[in-house]
Amino acid sequence: MDYKIALIPGDGIGPEIVREAKKVLDKVCEKYGHSFSYSEVLLGGASIDVHGVPLTDEAIATAKSSDAVLMGSIGGDAKTSPWYKLEPSKRPEAGLLAIRKALNLFANLRPAYLYNELRKACPLRDEIIGDGFDMIIVRELTGGLYFGERQTIEENGVKKAIDTLSYNENEIRRIAIKAFEIARKRRNKVTSVDKANVLDSSRLWRKVVEEVAKDYPDVTLEHMLVDNCAMQLVRDPKQFDVILTENMFGDILSDEASMVTGSIGMLSSASLNETKFGLYEPSHGSAPDIAGQDKANPIATILSAAMMLRFSLDMDKEADAVEAAVQKVLTEGYRTGDIMSEGCKLVGTKEMGDLIAAAL
Amino acid sequence: MDYKIALIPGDGIGPEIVREAKKVLDKVCEKYGHSFSYSEVLLGGASIDVHGVPLTDEAIATAKSSDAVLMGSIGGDAKTSPWYKLEPSKRPEAGLLAIRKALNLFANLRPAYLYNELRKACPLRDEIIGDGFDMIIVRELTGGLYFGERQTIEENGVKKAIDTLSYNENEIRRIAIKAFEIARKRRNKVTSVDKANVLDSSRLWRKVVEEVAKDYPDVTLEHMLVDNCAMQLVRDPKQFDVILTENMFGDILSDEASMVTGSIGMLSSASLNETKFGLYEPSHGSAPDIAGQDKANPIATILSAAMMLRFSLDMDKEADAVEAAVQKVLTEGYRTGDIMSEGCKLVGTKEMGDLIAAAL
Ligand SMILES: CC(C)[C@H](C(=O)O)[C@@H](O)C(=O)O
Ligand SMILES: CC(C)[C@H](C(=O)O)[C@@H](O)C(=O)O
Numbered sequence: 017m018d019y020k021i022a023l024i025p026g027d028g029i030g031p032e033i034v035r036e037a038k039k040v041l042d043k044v045c046e047k048y049g050h051s052f053s054y055s056e057v058l059l060g061g062a063s064i065d066v067h068g069v070p071l072t073d074e075a076i077a078t079a080k081s082s083d084a085v086l087m088g089s090i091g092g093d094a095k096t097s098p099w100y101k102l103e104p105s106k107r108p109e110a111g112l113l114a115i116r117k118a119l120n121l122f123a124n125l126r127p128a129y130l131y132n133e134l135r136k137a138c139p140l141r142d143e144i145i146g147d148g149f150d151m152i153i154v155r156e157l158t159g160g161l162y163f164g165e166r167q168t169i170e171e172n173g174v175k176k177a178i179d180t181l182s183y184n185e186n187e188i189r190r191i192a193i194k195a196f197e198i199a200r201k202r203r204n205k206v207t208s209v210d211k212a213n214v215l216d217s218s219r220l221w222r223k224v225v226e227e228v229a230k231d232y233p234d235v236t237l238e239h240m241l242v243d244n245c246a247m248q249l250v251r252d253p254k255q256f257d258v259i260l261t262e263n264m265f266g267d268i269l270s271d272e273a274s275m276v277t278g279s280i281g282m283l284s285s286a287s288l289n290e291t292k293f294g295l296y297e298p299s300h301g302s303a304p305d306i307a308g309q310d311k312a313n314p315i316a317t318i319l320s321a322a323m324m325l326r327f328s329l330d331m332d333k334e335a336d337a338v339e340a341a342v343q344k345v346l347t348e349g350y351r352t353g354d355i356m357s358e359g360c361k362l363v364g365t366k367e368m369g370d371l372i373a374a375a376l
Numbered sequence: 377m378d379y380k381i382a383l384i385p386g387d388g389i390g391p392e393i394v395r396e397a398k399k400v401l402d403k404v405c406e407k408y409g410h411s412f413s414y415s416e417v418l419l420g421g422a423s424i425d426v427h428g429v430p431l432t433d434e435a436i437a438t439a440k441s442s443d444a445v446l447m448g449s450i451g452g453d454a455k456t457s458p459w460y461k462l463e464p465s466k467r468p469e470a471g472l473l474a475i476r477k478a479l480n481l482f483a484n485l486r487p488a489y490l491y492n493e494l495r496k497a498c499p500l501r502d503e504i505i506g507d508g509f510d511m512i513i514v515r516e517l518t519g520g521l522y523f524g525e526r527q528t529i530e531e532n533g534v535k536k537a538i539d540t541l542s543y544n545e546n547e548i549r550r551i552a553i554k555a556f557e558i559a560r561k562r563r564n565k566v567t568s569v570d571k572a573n574v575l576d577s578s579r580l581w582r583k584v585v586e587e588v589a590k591d592y593p594d595v596t597l598e599h600m601l602v603d604n605c606a607m608q609l610v611r612d613p614k615q616f617d618v619i620l621t622e623n624m625f626g627d628i629l630s631d632e633a634s635m636v637t638g639s640i641g642m643l644s645s646a647s648l649n650e651t652k653f654g655l656y657e658p659s660h661g662s663a664p665d666i667a668g669q670d671k672a673n674p675i676a677t678i679l680s681a682a683m684m685l686r687f688s689l690d691m692d693k694e695a696d697a698v699e700a701a702v703q704k705v706l707t708e709g710y711r712t713g714d715i716m717s718e719g720c721k722l723v724g725t726k727e728m729g730d731l732i733a734a735a736l
Contacts, residue, residue, distance in 0.1 A: 139611060182537065211627075215539045
């Protein structure tokens, strides 16, 4: 099959990890007889350097005319990079928020999975890890505080800043449906996280999620307060299957969950709209301190490419093959620096990409 | 010295843990020649049962006319308790929010400390614990999303709920000053947590915190994004001394931090206003499942009473003595069920209180 893929190398380690993911996709095409055409899209700092803004209309158009977007990472070191001398709305991160909104990517899926090979890298004790854990966070990505009205005003000479958190029933319903659909293909459990003892938006959230749950009698729904969830992720991550939550809570909890796995260099993500279209990126950041040194772990990006094959291109078999290739290379003991442990073989970014492509 | 103390037993295990804290305070009075007079204040479910509302004006007046408030915990099991059939603004938690606001308790201090005796209860691996960790979260408690305007409206037949997050410079300044003052008495480091890459309120937060920092050249200030902080608490909690943050982020991060210590039954908290007045309560909840069974750990409440002696009553020596008594009983191997481990002696709520009072 022929597909158009937009590549966003981005900033920091972005270009080198996307390069390895493309290497793996090339191998998929060769092996399975597909043909992907790529166009490169600038986002974040890379776009600021060329166009002065973190996202252009042209970049949005290119992304929209593709079947899927594969991204590395964006942003730099806030202390030293000139991008952070710009006002907030012109910084790299603003480009990421803008592309999410422009492409209507309301559903952010972030698996948080403990790799058996990386148990020792998990910060939690063996008793807590037990047989391991495997959850997915379904985060609403185009609403809430991130996209509410905001302003900074002055009242009697005192500055006051205001952000708005709002959700309507439709926004809640569509993300809840995603979560229940995903739970059905997993272990049939949804934990919906909110702060319903304080927020009106959380009360509406709970009500709509309960309505949606009626269509999924095979899926167990539980509600959990966000402060409690932040505790439970550390106390007993095994209890979770699908965590469904709003934008800001999802930002915090998904980062906590990925750190809890100890496998952060391994975790992929997908941001989807109502169609098959999606943007795929690693859960980790742009790690400017190791950029260009062939040290970055490309696995999260390669696994994001596998998610792309599965969700946007209907290539389950090919996605399975990529995941199996990653597993094989891990089993053989190859590791980048971030996941290195005694007795394993240390490799760089490129060699890791080569090994995974070869294992396909 | 004579002091007036308001006691809020509250719900669940509240009454039994407050009883033990009072036992310890009685011993302090006896030993150091003080006299405390107590008045009981109803809050939460206990108030709903008597007055139909979670907080009365009379309760506020009694608290205000006291030198300090010592509280157990409020709330019940949301699934089974009749309190949760009431609308949200009439539930136990609403009473807690209302008393915070009525008493202007804008500064919530929550120490998160790993007890050396309880290292095995810490969910983190020994390598991460290292020599242990000891941080304090300074959470803004009367602003932000918790107290912003909120409403649920209907737009073209679709319900929409809105919450507002706002902070003005004065609100930020006074809590920042608290954090820097506390850091000065500790390890001279403040980590201010926000989401300045997205929120206007966080940008104002950062600006004001930086202004305040100029008056504390001896204290190191760093800024951290909330999602990163949720990760760092798991990855390397040793890095933190004082964490300064707004209301909702503080709710989430302080619960995460207390779970990370593994000592949640041991952690106290103080909520202060501009004067010496404060409300003191354990960091943990009301544990309705074990209420009235003499199983609850009273130590967090006893240590909250010690904080009260220190912050509201200027009794440093007495506070030290209570903390030392707790330490002694732990060293001797006495444990309630929540912190029990092999080779230790299991005791109930009352016996733990007796032991600590006797150790004074
Ligand atoms: C870069 C930032 C705006 C973004 C977010 O907060 O959504 C990031 O943390 C993420 O989770 O993708
Ligand atoms: C009971 C609830 C409203 C409260 C809060 O969110 O502030 C609690 O979680 C706390 O942290 O004291």
